[in-house]
Amino acid sequence: MDVKATLRKDRISLSQGYEIDEQEIRHRKQFLQFDDADETRLTSINELAEQYADVVIDDFYTHLMSFDETRSFFSDPQLLERVKNAQKRYFLRLTKGNYDAEYVENRLKIGAAHERISLPIKSYLGMYNFYLRAVAGRVFDAYKHDPGRALDIFLSLMKLTFLDMGLAIDTYVSSREHTIGDQQEAIRELSTPVLPFRPGILILPIVGLIDSYRASQLTEQLLRAIRDNRAKYVVVDITGVPYVDSRVASHLVQTVEAARLMGAKAIISGVSPEIALTMVAIGADLGRVETVGDMQSGIERAEQLSGYRMVKIDKEDPQDERSW
Numbered sequence: 001m002d003v004k005a006t007l008r009k010d011r012i013s014l015s016q017g018y019e020i021d022e023q024e025i026r027h028r029k030q031f032l033q034f035d036d037a038d039e040t041r042l043t044s045i046n047e048l049a050e051q052y053a054d055v056v057i058d059d060f061y062t063h064l065m066s067f068d069e070t071r072s073f074f075s076d077p078q079l080l081e082r083v084k085n086a087q088k089r090y091f092l093r094l095t096k097g098n099y100d101a102e103y104v105e106n107r108l109k110i111g112a113a114h115e116r117i118s119l120p121i122k123s124y125l126g127m128y129n130f131y132l133r134a135v136a137g138r139v140f141d142a143y144k145h146d147p148g149r150a151l152d153i154f155l156s157l158m159k160l161t162f163l164d165m166g167l168a169i170d171t172y173v174s175s176r177e178h179t180i181g182d183q184q185e186a187i188r189e190l191s192t193p194v195l196p197f198r199p200g201i202l203i204l205p206i207v208g209l210i211d212s213y214r215a216s217q218l219t220e221q222l223l224r225a226i227r228d229n230r231a232k233y234v235v236v237d238i239t240g241v242p243y244v245d246s247r248v249a250s251h252l253v254q255t256v257e258a259a260r261l262m263g264a265k266a267i268i269s270g271v272s273p274e275i276a277l278t279m280v281a282i283g284a285d286l287g288r289v290e291t292v293g294d295m296q297s298g299i300e301r302a303e304q305l306s307g308y309r310m311v312k313i314d315k316e317d318p319q320d321e322r323s324w
Contacts, residue, residue: 014108015101018170025104032163034099038156043097045153048142049135050092056134057088063130070123086110091131094160104167111168112175121172128161194225200232201302202264205295207240215251219258226264233305234259235298239270246282249275256289265290265305269298 015021029035061084064070074080090110093103114124136154143150195203202225206218222234236255238244244252256266268291271279292298303309 013105014112014171015105018108018174020104020108020167020170022101025101028163028166029099032159034156034159034163038159039097039099041153041156042095042160045139045142046092046095048138049095052135052138053088053092056091056131056138057084059134060087060127060130064123064127069120073117073119094157094164099160099163107164107167108171111171114168115172115175121169124168124172125165128165132158132161194221196225196229196231197235197299198303198306198308200230200306201299202226202229202231202234203237203295203299204234205237205240208242210241210244210248212247212251215248215255219251219255222255223258223262226259226262231264233302234264234266235269235295235302236266237269237295237298238272238275239295241270241272241275244275244278246278249278249282253279253289260288267292267298267301269293269295 061074061080065074074083093106111124132154135157139154139157140147140150143153193205195205197203202222204218204222204225210218222236225231226234236252238252252268256268259266266289268289270293271291290301292301
């Protein structure tokens with residue numbers, strides 16, 4: 001699921017993007033043991049929440065601004081004021097009831113907004129911690145003659161807060177996973193470039209360990225490059241590959257065959273003794289695989305097959321303008 005692409009479509013909600021439907025919402029509530037009685041208890045303190053909201057928010061941001069790592073996010077006074085107002089609305093929503101799909105969507109949007117500005121998740125979770133501690137004192141003070149009632153209300157609030165925390169963490173984790181995935185894909189593409197060498201000739205220098213997934217990626221990149229460049233010959237250099245297992249060795253042979261089916265001959269250069277032994281040990285069909293000792297030999301062989309001829313130029317003779 002490409003969550004980033006999903007979130008860019010205004011017509012699709014964040015809940016859909018993160019696959020949080022009505023059933024998933026019910027499941028999360030059941031796991032936290034949050035039920036109708038909890039909702040009733042929370043709505044009963046909505047007026048109390050209106051009374052303490054401003055004080056709790058001011059105290060929280062005073063606390064937040066005392067740390068360099070979080071103060072940097074709110075250096076603009078106008079931005080700080082907007083964020084404080086949004087935070088007040090956020091906390092007041094906790095005691096308004098009706099914790100349905102619309103509520104979840106609102107919580108996901110807030111979590112996504114904090115993730116976009118790269119607010120550390122530890123700061124985000126710290127906000128919940130501060131809020132619960134601040135509210136606990138006010139709830140127990142308001143119900144000092146009925147501490148049992150105060151405890152029930154606070155536990156209901158804690159359940160709902162943990163529901164919110166779970167939704168917020170979903171936005172952080174999902175976004176980071178996709179960012180890491182994009183970075184890994186970029187690294188894979190950079191680490192295995194298919195280089196046009198001459199018209200009709202490509203070079204694929206492979207460096208580092210190859211696992212089955214990377215081998216598959218290499219094959220896809222190579223076949224696309226063969227098609228895009230109308231290549232007839234490919235030099236696959238594995239000098240920089242320290243080791244391959246039997247599955248990858250088999251995959252290299254399959255890559256050579258796939259290139260042949262697209263009309264290109266693949267020449268493998270830089271085969272180490274260890275890799276050669278692996279290919280022999282697995283009984284790979286090497287009948288259609290041409291190998292040479294190093295990349296230079298591979299390039300020379302591809303040029304020979306392509307009809308190129310290397311001619312040495314005498315630089316001291318200005319009349320000698322021969323070239324490859």
